């Protein structure tokens with residue numbers, strides 16, 4: 001799929017997620033990139049305040065940033081810190097792939113581990 005097609009599906013999903021999830025993800029931005037060398041990926045890494053991120057050639061989606069779970073339980077944090085979800089338009093083939101990838105990375109943004117995300121059927 002091309003970048004514009006993927007971005008339009010991302011917009012549709014973001015417009016339809018439940019308000020509680022939307023609120024929890026206020027500071028999480030979604031970036032659609034065209035491969036690993038897309039400048040938007042560097043922007044996403046900068047947005048998430050990460051020094052560098054090792055990104056495999058054929059990644060579908062990434063979550064860059066601190067998750068709720070990484071914080072100490074005693075910390076009073078009203079919202080998640082800023083993070084970035086990145087979707088690679090080169091490796092998503094269908095609108096369903098885009099939705100699945102976005103849901104998977106949202107799970108990570110909310111603090112779920114790889115195993116927990118898979119247990120929700122979002123592997």
Ligand SMILES: [Zn+2]
Pocket residue numbers: 104108114117
């Ligand atoms: Zn994952």
